[in-house]
Amino acid sequence: MPSENKSYLNCVHCGKCLPVCPSYNIDFNEFLSPRGRVRIVLTDYADSLLLRPGKIMESMSTCLLCGRCEKVCPNDVNITELVANEKIKLEEFGRKRFSSDKLALNILKNKRKVLLKSALKIANIPFFKKLSGRNSPLPEGKSFIGKRDLIFNADTSLEKSQSSPLKHGQVIMQSADEDGKNIFKAGYFSGCVFNGIYSQISIDTVTSLTKNGVEVFVPKMQGCCGLPFISSGDLKSFKELAVNNALAFKGKKLDYIVTSCASCSYSINKLYPKYFNENEENYTEILDFSKKLISIWAFFNELKKHGIEIKKGKLDKETKAVFHIPCHLSNMPDFKPVTAYEKLIGEPGLIADKIAGLKLKPLKYNYCCGNGGMFNVRHYDLSKKITKRKFEEIKEAAPQEILTSCSGCIFSLKDQSGIVKHNEVIPVNHLIGIYARSLRGEK
Amino acid sequence: MDKKLINEFEMMLGKDRVLSETEELLCYSYDATSKDFMPEVVVFPLNGEEISKIVKLCLKYNNTPIVGRGSGSGFSGGSLPLKGGVVVSFTKMNRILELDEENMFVTVEPGIINADLKSYLSEKGYFYPPDPASYEFSTIGGNVAESSGGPSAVKYGVTKDYVAALEVITGEGEIIYTGSKTVKNVSGYNLTQLFTGSEGTLGLFSKITLKILSKPEANSLILVSFNDINDGFNAAISLLKLRNRPSMLEFMDKSSIESVKSIFKSDIIKITGNFLFIIEADGSKEEVDKSIGEYKYILERFSPVFLFASEKSEDKKAIMDARKAISPSLRKYGDLKINNDIAVPINKIPDMLAFLEETSKKYKIPVINFGHFGDGNIHVNIMLDKNNAEMVEKGGKAKYDVLKKTVELDGSLSGEHGIGLEKKEFMKLKYDEYYISLLENIKKVFDPHNIINPGKIF
Numbered sequence: 001m002p003s004e005n006k007s008y009l010n011c012v013h014c015g016k017c018l019p020v021c022p023s024y025n026i027d028f029n030e031f032l033s034p035r036g037r038v039r040i041v042l043t044d045y046a047d048s049l050l051l052r053p054g055k056i057m058e059s060m061s062t063c064l065l066c067g068r069c070e071k072v073c074p075n076d077v078n079i080t081e082l083v084a085n086e087k088i089k090l091e092e093f094g095r096k097r098f099s100s101d102k103l104a105l106n107i108l109k110n111k112r113k114v115l116l117k118s119a120l121k122i123a124n125i126p127f128f129k130k131l132s133g134r135n136s137p138l139p140e141g142k143s144f145i146g147k148r149d150l151i152f153n154a155d156t157s158l159e160k161s162q163s164s165p166l167k168h169g170q171v172i173m174q175s176a177d178e179d180g181k182n183i184f185k186a187g188y189f190s191g192c193v194f195n196g197i198y199s200q201i202s203i204d205t206v207t208s209l210t211k212n213g214v215e216v217f218v219p220k221m222q223g224c225c226g227l228p229f230i231s232s233g234d235l236k237s238f239k240e241l242a243v244n245n246a247l248a249f250k251g252k253k254l255d256y257i258v259t260s261c262a263s264c265s266y267s268i269n270k271l272y273p274k275y276f277n278e279n280e281e282n283y284t285e286i287l288d289f290s291k292k293l294i295s296i297w298a299f300f301n302e303l304k305k306h307g308i309e310i311k312k313g314k315l316d317k318e319t320k321a322v323f324h325i326p327c328h329l330s331n332m333p334d335f336k337p338v339t340a341y342e343k344l345i346g347e348p349g350l351i352a353d354k355i356a357g358l359k360l361k362p363l364k365y366n367y368c369c370g371n372g373g374m375f376n377v378r379h380y381d382l383s384k385k386i387t388k389r390k391f392e393e394i395k396e397a398a399p400q401e402i403l404t405s406c407s408g409c410i411f412s413l414k415d416q417s418g419i420v421k422h423n424e425v426i427p428v429n430h431l432i433g434i435y436a437r438s439l440r441g442e443k
Numbered sequence: 444m445d446k447k448l449i450n451e452f453e454m455m456l457g458k459d460r461v462l463s464e465t466e467e468l469l470c471y472s473y474d475a476t477s478k479d480f481m482p483e484v485v486v487f488p489l490n491g492e493e494i495s496k497i498v499k500l501c502l503k504y505n506n507t508p509i510v511g512r513g514s515g516s517g518f519s520g521g522s523l524p525l526k527g528g529v530v531v532s533f534t535k536m537n538r539i540l541e542l543d544e545e546n547m548f549v550t551v552e553p554g555i556i557n558a559d560l561k562s563y564l565s566e567k568g569y570f571y572p573p574d575p576a577s578y579e580f581s582t583i584g585g586n587v588a589e590s591s592g593g594p595s596a597v598k599y600g601v602t603k604d605y606v607a608a609l610e611v612i613t614g615e616g617e618i619i620y621t622g623s624k625t626v627k628n629v630s631g632y633n634l635t636q637l638f639t640g641s642e643g644t645l646g647l648f649s650k651i652t653l654k655i656l657s658k659p660e661a662n663s664l665i666l667v668s669f670n671d672i673n674d675g676f677n678a679a680i681s682l683l684k685l686r687n688r689p690s691m692l693e694f695m696d697k698s699s700i701e702s703v704k705s706i707f708k709s710d711i712i713k714i715t716g717n718f719l720f721i722i723e724a725d726g727s728k729e730e731v732d733k734s735i736g737e738y739k740y741i742l743e744r745f746s747p748v749f750l751f752a753s754e755k756s757e758d759k760k761a762i763m764d765a766r767k768a769i770s771p772s773l774r775k776y777g778d779l780k781i782n783n784d785i786a787v788p789i790n791k792i793p794d795m796l797a798f799l800e801e802t803s804k805k806y807k808i809p810v811i812n813f814g815h816f817g818d819g820n821i822h823v824n825i826m827l828d829k830n831n832a833e834m835v836e837k838g839g840k841a842k843y844d845v846l847k848k849t850v851e852l853d854g855s856l857s858g859e860h861g862i863g864l865e866k867k868e869f870m871k872l873k874y875d876e877y878y879i880s881l882l883e884n885i886k887k888v889f890d891p892h893n894i895i896n897p898g899k900i901f
Contacts (some may be wrong), residue, residue, distance in 0.1 A: 013473045015516035015580045019556055028534035036470030055466040
């Protein structure tokens, strides 16, 4: 069990968390709000009222773990942790029944990653689509990681490097290139979605890195970051995945491990250290992995700090876009925005600045997209209500493209049925995708 | 509660607008005070007609009590269901009904959040000034019920100065309309202002018409501190006498400066001295420049120990961060805070602060003070250790002393939060039996069966 968190005692019920909570804003029902959840957890612990597990779960399961409440909380109540712990507690209490999220989780955990793609393909057959009443993402292209570890040399073309992957266990790390200049080496953590479903984003991430002189190592052993599991109260699977990922990168002498998924960063940076204690096996590896993992944007800012000029790209025609800031995307603590785009969207602004022809427009509120990991699977209808609200501000900005940097957000934002007319669907991409496109000079 | 009443609510509003399970009711049992009471049912009306029907049903079923609730962010217990019964949540009634640009009024439903209204108006070039500290999450309905105010009160007044008309459902379930969209209005008693600040005890609002202003183009801030409290006091009084008085005049006394000092870090701002002010000038660009020049000239005559002025947004943020740092800094003094929002005539502020220092020494408990100088509103925070019974008892005594002194100085028991449950017992310090019986009789006129928020204020 995670260390006991009693921060619910700090809650003074001020209500500051209400307007920022995506689930509260669906219906303005406080049973589905951070303050309500904290009160339920407190009451459950104090045992002062007999609360029913099913009903507690109803409140907890509508939490998207977006963390917006924690950011505004004046009293440091760790609301997402309280919710996650409550789910774990209820799960252990015995709530083992078949449900759509259980099925999805089993597929995600499976080592044979091909299952995920097959499941999504089946879900997209019209018959099943109608049966479930929901839209599932359709896998695009081949998986990024195959049966071998991959290494991509700095400054060489991606295609060439990929054609000669390393054999398992064979990792050669050079500290300098032929001219004696230091080469940055980074690991790449793809996450399950950018590996299996939107693999182009992994290719684009690696391209952006290598074109900036970074050598990239991708171990094949990595898997899902575990966020969907912890958000479903399945601590055991979460920890198994965490250990698997930490060991996959162990001993590779990497300074940084980069991810382009905001939810993976959140899971690995914020949650991994919380659920392992120092007496546990692999504690050091987990902590080491967690410390080295860094978002792609923070990594580019590190390069900049080391005096490396980030390469500029150019789009063949001017593109008006918005950047949806994922709830789980945070800046490095010492990051101070300088340019207009950095002020608008934070660290990713550094890359946005390097893309000639990209015109970013501000989003008024930067609402949540409604994905929230398993929330979208468990409460599809509620999730789409949140997405709909998101599109109110997106439509107002009238972009040609929606950019973001989280796998969950891409899922939710792509699913625009019932929100915009079929012929008005706005394309969704990862900001790194459009950067890679600009570097390649593609049309 | 009669199950039939819940059934009738469900038939009228639909099941999704009625909550009656324990786990759900629990989430409507508290506000920002440390008290809680369980309601028996929560309903979500969408308009005045539905509220009228809700009230009439409550009368039919044994005069069931009804309490209105917005964000439940009050500091006096105004939205707590003291006697159980029905909580009427206004959170689904959050629309802007009309922006009357010619007459400069806006009509809203009570559940809209103050900040949402501000930002809507701001985009159109208008301004709704009342800014309670909770404006980012408290509702206009709650603001009107408590007649909330904030830093801008020094120049712009409080909620009651902006409420022009109301649609209200009385304790008999009748819908009435008070006021009008005119500045001049003397037709009969001023019920609009009677309802404003009535703490939800006279009726339930369903529409609120507010006066709006043109948005000031710019603003600038000054942070200044003095070693001698009299210098600070005289400097502030001089600023208030100006025709272009500040749009904010917040102060921290020695106790809060001490509290913030250790946690506040800034390269440009020093938290120092014994009396510190945050001063804002607003208006057109030229007006702001002129005011800031004038303020600085005046302030410097009173030998400040630190003076910093800026119109840059990052500096302004740093200055406001100093103000915001007070609340978190208090935690080191204790886990239980008795938060009083007394107001005294401005010229009595130094007397009151001296008394607060004495009180803190007398009971050996931290009393941290800051507030809004321009309206004499002092936030007196008595900091206690929750698990120390002796200390908690002393805190209660200190609170009594502070309120008694406030009355002696001809002040108000509450400047912003209202009486509710938190200060009910202190009403007799200020008012005699006859006065209280007048208040009771007024309530009876609007709510003869005593079902609207019973048990509050007196």
